[in-house]
Amino acid sequence: MARLAWLIPLFPLASYAVLIFRGRALGDRAPFVAIGAMALSALVAWGVFVEQVLGAESFVWRAAWAVGGQRVITVGYTVDHLSAITVAMITLVGGLIFVYSVGYMGGDPYTPRFFAFLSLFCAGMLTMVLANSFLLMLIGWEVIGLCSYLLIGFYFRRRSANMAQMKAFLTTRVGDTLMLIGIMALFWQFGTVDYHAVFEAVQRGAKEAAAVVRLGPWEVPLVTLTALLVFGGPIGKSGQFPLHVWLPDAMEGPTPVSALIHAATMVAAGVYLVGRAYPLFFYTPHHEALTVVAWVGTVTALLAALMAVAQDDIKRILAYSTISQLGFMMAGLGVLGYTAGLFHLLTHAFFKALLFLAAGSVIHAVHTNNIKEMGGLWRPMPVTFGTFLAGFLALAGVFPFSGFWSKDEILLEAYHHEPAVYTVLTAAAFLTALYMSRLVAYAFFGPYRGPAHPEPDPWLPEDYARAGLYRPHGYHGSAEPHESPPVMTVPLVVLALLAFGAGFVAVPGTGPEGGSWIHHFLKFKGFEAAGIQAPSFSWPLALRSLGVVLAGMAVAWVVYGLEWVRSDQVRAWAGPAYGFLRNRMYIDTLYGWVFVRGGLALAAGLWWFDRHVVDGLVNLVGWTTVLTSRLHRLVDTYVVDGLVNLVGWATRGLGLLLQPLQTGRAYNYILVAAAGLAVLVVVSLWRL
Amino acid sequence: MNWQDLRWLVPELVLTGAAVALLLADLMTAPDRRRQLGWFAVAAAVPAAAACGQLLAELQALRSGGVRIFADTYTVDPFALYVKLVALGAVALVALVSLDYFPGRTPHVGEAFALLLFAGVGLLLMASASDLILLLLSIEFVSLSSYLLAGFLKRDPKSNEAGVKYFLYGAATTGVMAYGFSLLYGLAGSTSLYDVATRLGRAGGAAYLAVGMALAGFGFKVSMVPFHQWTPDVYEGAPTPITAFLSVGPKAAGFAALVRTLSVGIPLEQVQWPLLLAGLSALTMTVGNLLALLQRNLKRMLAYSSIAHAGYVLMALAAWKSAWALPGLLYYLLAYLFMNLGAFFVALVASEATGSDEIPDHAGLSQRAPWVAAAMVVFMLSLTGIPPTAGFFGKFYLFAAAVDAGLLWLAALAVANSVVSLYYYVGVLRALYLMPPPERTPLSVSPALRVGLGVALVGTVAVGLYPQPVVGFVELARRLLGG
Amino acid sequence: MPILTITLFLPLLGALVLLFLPREDADRIRRVSLGFALATFVASLLILPRFELGRREMQRIEQAAWIPAVGIQYKVGVDGLSLVLVLLTTLLTVLSVLYSFREGHRVKEYNLLFLLLETGMLGVFFALDFFLFYVFWELTLVPMYFLIGIWGGPRREYAAIKFFLYTLVGSLAMLLGILLLYFHLPPGQRTFDVPEIVRQRPLSGTGLLAQLAFWGFFLSFAIKVPMWPFHTWLPDAHVEAPTAGSVILAAILLKLGTYGFVRFSLPLFPEVFHQHALLIAALAVVGVLYGALVAMAQTDLKKLVAYSSVNHMGYVMLAVAAAAHAYGRPELADAAATALNGATMEMLAHGVITGALFLVVGVLYDDRTHTRGVDDFGGLWAVLPKYGAVSITAMFASLGLPGLMGFVAEFLIFVGSFSIIPVFTALAALGVVITAAFFLWTIQRIFLGPTNPRWANLPDLDRREAWVLVPLVVLMVVFGVYPKPLLDVINLTSSQLVAMLR
């Protein structure tokens, strides 16, 4: 089965090709091509996964891709526990989201293009997961970046969408560039970018003293530096602080996109990469690279959670929570919680996708993203409410939902290896419960505050009007909220079940010798060698975190549900702090000034420089000479400026100095000749 | 003296005979049929050239580097013969294009061609003269005929002025040169260059003075700075075919005479003339280019460019110690013959068409006479030194000589000058191609002129594309007797 | 069968044939020139089966005496480097000629010059004799001058003469360099035969003359590339040139410079090059960042693409400089080879991609909108889906998106160079972000956002335009996904060079 793994990315790719070239012809049948492709690759993926579960050997396939001198750079794919379980998750979630999208995108004139891009995305994602080397990983990595770019801007007529897509691509590109440099560094040290070769080399290298690089005052071990550079990629892709700014804006894309790309899979790619390249981080002196990872994750988790509290846009709240959860995962990986981090990745994929889809269903019904304009939705749309609730509990980490298990794993690891991290993460967990409860309270309870007749968006394009749609908030004419069609709700239900049940693989005793199955299945070989024991599940800790979560919910309920304390009072009381959080801590603003404005200014400056200095040096010379005035007069049809002025003007000037000698009078000429002769003789005698 | 020696003079004799015969024929020809006389002139050059070839063959047969006749006053060697061929080429081509020029402009067609032939004789003599007296004489012979030709269009004030100026300037420089020669004579006690070479001992500064004064004469002929100023005025004023002739014939012969005088007569340990000429070369090419840059009149521009080219050729003398110098010089003379004559022929066509020599007036000629314009492209590129033209290989040769002789600075200067020159040469093409024509009526080019252009074009391209034969020839011709 | 010579002179023959066709019969002229271009392409393809992948040195050498008296001969041959560039040339010429079917003004001269130009370019890549090389090198200038000067935009005359002068300065400097080399061969065996000179390597070491000769070559090549700060002729030439002219200019003529660096400067003056490698690398990096930033400030599409060329050629020069810096350090040989492969790959990639970009701009400007102002557009994707798809693909290829040709090149350059000059490479890598920035911004301003009503009903790509663009896109994708076949060929020369540099 593993030998067929190359098929997994291939099906979506094929569907992409088909849809791009024949999409318009297929019309309404287009989605089913994509779904079919996904189904097939899901089949293979699960086949591979099951095979691995049943204990098949991991499998690697390589082929030469490029050469340099004697060296060969290969591409290929790796099938092992990690990649297998991840592709399984991706194909599953992806497939469900595809189905959901059929309903969500229904009637959109660009549906074929939408599914084409989604398919391409899946192809890229799966490639990235299965890749055997940093090179192929990078390729998939960039392709999914591209797709995210294209899909965020799917409503390409909307300026805000355009801005968002550009922001997303560029911000991640910054991280990618760092990673690229990291990869260069790898090639430099090991002459290859193949995972196994690199990791073995790193492991070997860990025994000798690491080479150090001077960076100003500090001496950084080369391997650490490399690892951190590589980590730049994940920071960008997984929206870690300080490159998290793009993710909230990415919500401009259609909701299924947000669900698949910006919640379940792509953003998780960063985490996956850290997991995949774990040896690189682990084998740095004192695991220092991992410490950095841990703290980046922790900080991200906290800040994002804080910002989430002050948002009103339902998708933005979820986006920030995604960031925060990704922070959790990173932190988990960072505190030697290899399994914990990756496990959270999987569960999060389920419940976050669920939350987004449910949110989409809500938006679909009420034509607005603003939770303040919703309310009381539990009655008109029970399924959505139920599923959303499941997602909410999972995310908040309430026993026995999947989120509880995975988050708890992380906290457990943190508690053992990095107590400080543990404290911060606990706070983050509290906030998570808080803002999610706030969201639920606003959206599903209380009276319905929705607008009677939603305004069509100003960007409304003519052909959308022709289709009689106001996407993305599919407007069906009726102002009353109502449940979504089954094609959308069925995936919700499935995901809800997963969100509920996926955690049980972490229940102690599911695995051999009392450990959990997931620990058995996803473990990092390096730990035993280093004698690091994964801590075992402990109830007191679990209860403590559960308590924190409930506390958060309670607070939220007091304020937003029962409204004993009115939220605007809280706001007034919080004052500047609230504004600070609501405005995303002004980080975006800062970047806007420094990078965007600054960059453009620099560009304009250099352009001026190019025209006036580099090119015009000559003219400058020209201007400073007295000649110029005369030159301008005498510039005839032959004159061109720029460099030619160098030749033209300077020489022309000299010529002009000589021309007066050409009086047309013979005796003047003869005088010149005689004088010249005299000079000639004198000079030559001089040399004698 | 033995009459056998006369056979070395066959080319000169042929041409002289033709000239005299022409004069007589002119008397007996009805004015309206005098055009035929031109053909006679053209024809005369052919046997003369053939004779040169024959003599060359004889020298080869004798395995001799050349012969000195009339008590060393006259030397016939491959070098001389090569230059004579170039000169004859100039005479023939110019005569050809003059066929339709002089008739209608002057009644004295016969005399015109006769003078052209006389000038030709003078050139042949210059190429071989190895005695100060003969040199003076032959140079003056060429000059006198040229004065007359330059001023030949009596009704054209420009032509008159050109004649007078040319004469005054020429006569003055002749005076200086004569004085210089007298000094050389005094210092060496002989007028034969071969003796001068051996006896120029104990001259010291006087030698420099003498050479300097002599250079005034040669400089005038090859329009070397500072003896160049007559060039633009005369070139502009003289009848265009004559201008063409002046730009190649006397120049080639002048260089030949200069080379022979210096290399044979002036030993390097007496006078560091290569150094002297390096300076003059630099000066000449630069001045020529800078002034050419300002010209709007095609003939005048070509005049200055011919000064510049004199500068390039002088590089060869500056780089004398390189084995490439003399071949380069000789090759360049031939290349220059073709490309410059060609350029002037086009100028002739253009001025016939537009009645003006101003470059902007030739706008859009490519639309009216595509082939002529195309030819002009070749000539201009060749003059700039863009491959694959004769001009390029010539420059390549000369640059090589300079580099070989370690005169990198001079080569670099020449490079800079070539770039400058591109500027005004392309200026012409710009007018011909990039500018819209005022009218689209196709031009009619007289058959004779067509042939002339054709020869120049083919010459420029062929010699540039496959220089091997010429290179072989110049490699042979660089063995000049006593040099 | 002297396939090289045939390939080389077919276009010239075509030009001669055109010479005798009546200028009125435009269609015939177009068809004939396209025919010859295609024939040349086919001929160049015929080289492939005869090319031995085993041999690193020059192959298929065809020679004949030319000017034996001074050691000049007609000698042509191919190796990995020239082969790929030749193929690029012949292909792009076909496409350019095809695209130029739209050109109605002085058709005869136009096509004639194009074919002439092709011979010139091919000659440069084929020539194995310095004199021959120089001849062809200069030969490329003249047709380009006229192409820009006659069929160019409003300031064509300025751009044309500027281009001509700039390049002539360089090439004459190179001529002196060549002569210096020639005269430093032992008097007995003076020749212009390139492999021979490379073998004997006169002027080795870092003496004054070696320096002079090196900088002579450098000036010539740097102007062609163009390296910062010799680049200012490029925007003008590109903006004014007719579309097909820009394509050839960007795709091939710029490569003449980098080709020169790799083919001559590296093996002839390794010591001097090594000595100045860091300086040149610095210039390259400046070119990369500067080009990208200035491109961002452009509102004229052609200028924008032109400056992106400055940026991309900067990568090539970075790799070459790196290879030069690795001189005398065998342990870096493989890295150097990788870098050189990257450089060559980038030459090809840039040729294909930028060629496509200029065509894309032309398609929009020449026949549809007659404006190139980036801000005059918007929302075109809705109007021109096919066109949009092609353009966006090309732009992403240009900003180095994996899976497309540009990425392969940049990746190899980066990993190769980083092993040799890490800091410069890291700096250059930042250029990737800027490049991405201005291309995305461009995409946004042209294709996204509300549709500008002025262009509400433009026609999408027609058959001819599609035929011109699609092959390029296909190339980008194919070699972007699987570059190995190409690299196997290129690697021959790179390994050879590296072996020389030990």
Add this chain to the structure above:
Amino acid sequence: MNAEALAFYTLAAMVLAGGGLVVLSRNLVHAAVSLVPTLLGVAGLYVLLHAEFVTAIQILIYVGAITVLILFVILLTEGATGLRVRQRNEQVPLAFVVCGALVLLLWGVLLRVPWGPPAGPMPAYNPGAVGRSFLLPYVLAFEVISLVILASLVGAIVIARREE
């Protein structure tokens, strides 16, 4: 102060005085006329130098022909050469400097040369010597001279002839 010296100095004075007049006189006719003493003086010097044949030719051609011709032309072109017309151009000072410089240069150089003493007394003069050398080594020169004369005359006639 022997006879030779006396003769030399008188002749020199004559030559220079005449030359001065030629160059400086406002009246061109005077200038032309004063060519005569100059040329005669030169002829005299030739006598001192035992070059009788040259002397003869000098008197014949120069004094006889050229001077007359010049006078003739001056009279012909009266309009331009009349007394009312300014004869001197604007570059006199410069010209003076340059000529002075050249003369000094000539002296400075020529007088440094260690010229030998006169190579004995001239062999008894016979015009034959000249004739012979004209026939033997310089026969070519001789022929060419005639050609030159022919060419110049023909051309001059064409140019000078008044067209009607």
Add this chain to the structure above:
Amino acid sequence: MIGLAHYLVLSSLLFGLGLFGVLTRRNAVAILMGIELMLNAANVNFVAFTRFVDPTFVRGHIAALVVITLAACEAVVGLALVINAYRHLETVNVDQVDLLKG
């Protein structure tokens, strides 16, 4: 005893005079006269040198004769040109004939 030097001094003076005439005259004919002086100076040299350096084969005399003849020819040609120019331009003053310059 009159030596070569005397003659050289004299000839150089004559030469200078002639050149001065050439340089300072406006009138073409006058310039021609100056030129004649220069040629004479040259001749004086030739003859003098014959006497002092080359008495046996009197090349100097030949030279002198040649120069004299050339002088004659120049006079003829020059004057012809001048007369013709005078006919069409009504002047023989060099500074008044300057259609051609620059």
